[in-house]
Amino acid sequence: GFVEYRVEDLVRQRIMGLALGYEDLNDHDALRHDLIFGLASGRLSGGRANCAALAGKSTLNRLERSGHKADRYCRIIADHEALAALFVTLFMDQHDRAPARIILDVDATDDRIHGHQEGRAFHGYYGHNCYLPLYVFCGDHLLSASLRTADRDPGKEALADISRIVKQIRNRWPRVRILIRGDSGFARDTLMTWCEDNHVDFLFGLAGNTRLYDRIDTLSTMVREEATSTG
Numbered sequence: 001g002f003v004e005y006r007v008e009d010l011v012r013q014r015i016m017g018l019a020l021g022y023e024d025l026n027d028h029d030a031l032r033h034d035l036i037f038g039l040a041s042g043r044l045s046g047g048r049a050n051c052a053a054l055a056g057k058s059t060l061n062r063l064e065r066s067g068h069k070a071d072r073y074c075r076i077i078a079d080h081e082a083l084a085a086l087f088v089t090l091f092m093d094q095h096d097r098a099p100a101r102i103i104l105d106v107d108a109t110d111d112r113i114h115g116h117q118e119g120r121a122f123h124g125y126y127g128h129n130c131y132l133p134l135y136v137f138c139g140d141h142l143l144s145a146s147l148r149t150a151d152r153d154p155g156k157e158a159l160a161d162i163s164r165i166v167k168q169i170r171n172r173w174p175r176v177r178i179l180i181r182g183d184s185g186f187a188r189d190t191l192m193t194w195c196e197d198n199h200v201d202f203l204f205g206l207a208g209n210t211r212l213y214d215r216i217d218t219l220s221t222m223v224r225e226e227a228t229s230t231g
Helices: 007-019 025-031 036-043 059-066 082-093 154-172 189-198 208-216 219-230
Strands: 101-108 119-125 127-129 133-138 141-146 177-182 201-204
Touching: 007 036, 025 059, 036 189, 059 141, 082 141, 082 154, 101 127, 101 154, 141 154, 154 177, 154 189, 189 201, 208 219
Parallel strands: 101 177, 177 201
Antiparallel strands: 101 133, 119 127, 133 141
16 A cells, blocks of 8 residues: 555654654644644655645554554564663764763652653652653763652662663773762662772762761861861
């Protein structure tokens, strides 16, 4: 039969929509007639008369809902390992030569949930139901993004992403010096031990210790007064 929309076109259209904030497939029934969106997606006209340049929600839905090989509509299978590696590859491709040192920032932040989505959990620090995705950046470059529920410790789960990224970077840049940087949520023995064993520098914050503050209260007051008096 006649193929109107190639898989490449459908994937490009869907990704472009997500990048612009159109996460609902229903949005594409209007977007498929938008010339600017069509230009950004690489299609300005349909292949047949009375056919829109871009696909509608039903066509895109078949693509997304048929991820199993046994499905007769299956046209694409996600290679999760390749997708994860792509972000690191694109980052390294931006360099003409290997840098002497790079800093990888690891952090988790809230993605607020307003309904009853699967895996929702209340997070005491943020004060609402949310997911808690884990990100790894090098400067402005996103190297990893992992969707997680808010009831899990990001510090205990960061090792899998960090070890994968470090291994891929060192395969291409064997002499680069790597520093992992994060807040107190990542000051975990397993992660710090791995960094030491693999010659990776790390800089993590430490959470406050009220008992320690109580014990040094008198001493810290004396030091503060002396510093004030001597300038």
